[in-house]
Amino acid sequence: MEKKIDSSGEKKLKCGDVSKCFQLLESILDGEDKDASKEVLKEKLSKCQPCFEHYHLEQAIREVLKNKCTKQSVPGELANSIRQKIEDIK
Amino acid sequence: MSEVQKKKYSDKEKNNIFDHEFMPHIDSMYNFAFRLTFDEDDAKDLVQDTYLKAYRFINSFEQGTNAKAWLFRILKNSFINEYRKKSKQPSKVDYQEVETYYNSDSVDYNITSDLRIDAVKDMLGDEISNALNSLAVDFRTVIILCDLEGFTYEEMAKILDIPIGTVRSRLHRARNLLKEKLHSYAKNMGYDTEEE
Numbered sequence: 672m673e674k675k676i677d678s679s680g681e682k683k684l685k686c687g688d689v690s691k692c693f694q695l696l697e698s699i700l701d702g703e704d705k706d707a708s709k710e711v712l713k714e715k716l717s718k719c720q721p722c723f724e725h726y727h728l729e730q731a732i733r734e735v736l737k738n739k740c741t742k743q744s745v746p747g748e749l750a751n752s753i754r755q756k757i758e759d760i761k
Numbered sequence: 762m763s764e765v766q767k768k769k770y771s772d773k774e775k776n777n778i779f780d781h782e783f784m785p786h787i788d789s790m791y792n793f794a795f796r797l798t799f800d801e802d803d804a805k806d807l808v809q810d811t812y813l814k815a816y817r818f819i820n821s822f823e824q825g826t827n828a829k830a831w832l833f834r835i836l837k838n839s840f841i842n843e844y845r846k847k848s849k850q851p852s853k854v855d856y857q858e859v860e861t862y863y864n865s866d867s868v869d870y871n872i873t874s875d876l877r878i879d880a881v882k883d884m885l886g887d888e889i890s891n892a893l894n895s896l897a898v899d900f901r902t903v904i905i906l907c908d909l910e911g912f913t914y915e916e917m918a919k920i921l922d923i924p925i926g927t928v929r930s931r932l933h934r935a936r937n938l939l940k941e942k943l944h945s946y947a948k949n950m951g952y953d954t955e956e957e
Contacts, residue, residue: 694929694933697932697933697936698929701907701913701914701932702911702913703913703914724878727878728876728877728878728881728940729936731878731881731882732881732908732936732939732940732943733908734882735881735882735884735889736889736893736904736908736909737908737909739884739885739886739889739890740792740796740886740889740890740893740905740909741789741792741909742886743788743791743792743795743796745787745788745791746791746801746805749787749791749805749808749809750784750787752805752809753784753787753808753809753812753813756809756812756813757779757812757813757816760813760816760817761772
C-alpha cells in the first residue's frame with residue numbers, strides 16, 4: 672500500500688461500475704487476471720475511492736486468512752500411520 | 762475411478778510418486794480436513810483414508826499434473842460421502858437456506874462493507890479462524906481452497922465439480938459472509954466501524 676487514502680478531489684467518490692470493477696479487482700487479487708498490468712491497476716485505484724478501498728480491504732482479508740488459518744499442526748504419528756497402512760495393503 | 766485399471770506404474774514408481782508428490786501435501790490436507798470436520802480424530806481418519814485411496818488408485822493419477830488438486834478432490838469426495846453425514850455440520854435447513862442464495866452465477870457486487878482495514882489487520886488468529894469456521898461448509902471450502910491453499914478457479918472447479926462461474930460467485934458470496942462476521946467481531950473489539 673504505497674498510497675495513503677486521501678479524500679482530495681483526485682479520486683471519484685462513486686464508482687461508475689461497481690460490479691465490473693469489483694469483479695475485476697477480485698480476479699486480480701486471486702491471481703486470475705494475469706493480463707491486467709500493474710500500471711492499469713495503479714491507475715484505477717488512484718482514481719476511484721470505492722475501488723481503492725475495496726481492493727485494499729479484500730487484500731487485507733486474504734492476507735490474514737493466509738497467515739492465520741494455515742497453522743494447524745499435523746499430528747506427528749499421522750504420516751507414519753499412513754505409511755504403515757500402505758505397507759499393509761501392498 | 763474404476764477398480765479395473767491398467768498397470769501404469771511399477772512398484773518403485775508408485776512409491777516414488779507417493780513419497781514425492783503425495784506426502785508433501787499432508788499439512789495442507791490435514792488443515793483442510795480439520796476445517797471440514799472440526800475434529801482431530803475425524804480429520805486424521807479423513808486424511809488417512811484419502812491417502813489410502815490415492816495409493817489404491819495411483820494408476821489414474823497422471824504424473825506431471827497437479828497432485829495436490831487431485832488429492833484435495835479425493836478428500837472432498839470422501840468427506841461428502843462418508844463424514845458429512847456424521848459430523849456436526851449445519852443442519853439440512855441451513856444448507857437449503859444458502860442453496861437458493863448461492864446457486865446462481867450472477868452476483869451482486871454492490872454490497873459494500875464498512876469493515877475497516879486496520880480492524881482486519883488486528884484480528885487475532887482465533888477470531889479470523891472462528892469467522893471462517895462459522896461459514897456453511899460450501900462457503901468455507903471455497904475460501905480454504907482459494908485463500909489458504911492458493912488453488913486457481915480452474916483447479917477449484919475440478920476439485921468441487923462445479924463450473925468456474927459458480928466458483929467465482931460462491932467465492933464472492935463467501936467473502937461477503939466472512940466480512941459480515943469480521944465486522945461484528947470488529948464492533949466487539951471496539952473498532953469504530955463508521956466512516957472517519
